[in-house]
Amino acid sequence: MTNQELLEIIRCPACIQKGPDHGKLTLERDGSWLVCDECGRKYPIREDVPVLLIEEGDKWVNTPVEELPEPGPLVPATA
Ligand SMILES: [Zn+2]
Numbered sequence: 001m002t003n004q005e006l007l008e009i010i011r012c013p014a015c016i017q018k019g020p021d022h023g024k025l026t027l028e029r030d031g032s033w034l035v036c037d038e039c040g041r042k043y044p045i046r047e048d049v050p051v052l053l054i055e056e057g058d059k060w061v062n063t064p065v066e067e068l069p070e071p072g073p074l075v076p077a078t079a
Contacts, residue, residue: 025043039061
């Protein structure tokens with residue numbers, strides 16, 4: 001599946017609750033982040049897996065796109 005096909009399907013889990021035309025996402029940072037145009041939540045793509053959790057999106061809502069970090073691994077390494 002290409003990223004473009006992926007973008008046709010997936011939506012921001014917060015905004016989709018308003019209807020199927022809501023919560024369209026834009027790929028940013030060389031395709032490592034998904035940004036919701038509507039609410040400003042940002043979802044990391046970790047190891048090709050989009051992490052579409054509202055709690056995750058909430059963490060980055062006030063972070064400008066240009067300041068988003070590398071998304072990192074899907075499962076954080078234990079210390
Ligand atoms: Zn949203």
